[in-house]
Amino acid sequence: MTDLQSIKTRFGIIGNFPVLNRALQKAIQVAPTDISVLVMGESGVGKEFIPKIIHGESRRKHQPYIVVNCGAIPEGTIDSELFGHEKGAFTGATSTRKGYFEVADGGTIFLDEVGELPVQTQVRLLRVLESGEFMKVGSSQVQKTNVRIVAATNVNMLKAINDGRFREDLYYRLNTVQIDMPALRDRKGDIHLLFRKFAIDFAEKYRMPELVLADDAIHYLENYPFPGNIRQLRNLVEQMTVVEQERMVNSVKLAEYIPIQTQLPAVIQKGSGISSNEFNSEREIMYKILFDMRNDLNDLKSLTSELIKNRENSDLSHQEKNLINRVFTPETQSQNPNSILYFENQKQYQNSSVISKADEDYEDVEDIEIEETKEDSLSLQNNERELIVKALDKHKGRRNKAADELGISQRTLYRKIKQYNLED
Secondary structure: OOOHHHHHHHHOOOOOOHHHHHHHHHHHHHOOOOOOEEEEOOOOOOOOHHHHHHHHOOOOOOOOEEEEEHHHOOOOOHHHHHHEEOOOOOOOOOOOEEOHHHHOOOOEEEEEOHHHOOHHHHHHHHHHHHHOEEEOEOOOOEEEOOOEEEEEEOOOHHHHHHOOOOOHHHHHHHOOEEEEOOOHHHOHHHHHHHHHHHHHHHHHHHOOOOOEEOHHHHHHHHOOOOOOHHHHHHHHHHHHHHHOOOOEEOHHHHHHHOOOOOOOOOOOOOOOOOOHHHOOOHHHHHHHHHHHHHHHHHHHHHHHHHHHHOOOOOOOOHHHHHHHHHHOOHHHEEOOOOOOEEOOOOOOOOEEOOOOOEOOOOEOOOOEEOOOOHHHHHHHHHHHHHHHHHHHHHOOOOHHHHHHHHOOOHHHHHHHHHHOOOOO
């Protein structure tokens, strides 16, 4: 049996990843037989090498080898391309034409992207696989062919079957032996080897010095997901070979060509009943953020309410008592019917909303809102106005000193001066 390394050398395959080696070994093992093979893998992983190896190591290697891209042929003409047609079979059929199955008789046909075949064509293909028989378009004469079929696809075949886009009997007929080709992101150890191979090839092709990767660039490439797989890496090396002036490439330069896209993490609490697949739109994400904000506000409400209940508790530290006394004083209150926070069991502070800092050590209190009975509110307003007037007189109109004396911010003092018409 052919040695694995000689196969890699012969077909220009780079890499030592175990799954890759297993795929190549299976191709070598099934090559002498005539059973059909289905190659599975993402686009750009090199699925086309498998049918080449199978044909090259089989008894059919001196017979025709035809590659058919099923996804590139229009639905209306694919039957004619595969099975041929008779003269006059349809508009434009000016002569009889042989199809691929007739031309490749005795050889191998590689049906790339077989998952894209129309359902009607799948019926014809199934008959070829089962009996080796087909009919040209527009003909009633049955013809025989002896063709080895190797198919490949990047489509989830089981899902396609469930969706009615692919025949189940054809899938199992094609999938006598399945060979899986790994994605490039799963072959991290092979990425640098492939880069060097492409760098040498393109340096020779364009007669330019070879690109060399710095250590940080190697690490960058190995952690890049490569959605386009080997095809994307090859195009990257070719582009950089032609465009870049410096032959030593670091991670900063690589990031200009293939920036790693990051996504903001969504924190989902266990037991919340919300899974990642529920975030199907920006609107749902926004709802989740608002829901979390509401929970945070409720937590803040509970914490502040607890502080108010315990403001006279001797166990509180001096700083905690000082903060509560500064925040919840008549001098820092004003009416606001749309207040957010509601503190239960506090008759003197029914609705409060802290919206800025307290002072230098703590955040200044910009606005503390309360609701009182009508008589208490009037009394507080009179006392508040009198205190503000005394403080301004004491400090000869210097508002910053008066604000410090009153224990409120300058912004709150300015608002109170305007409220009580004390500007003159």
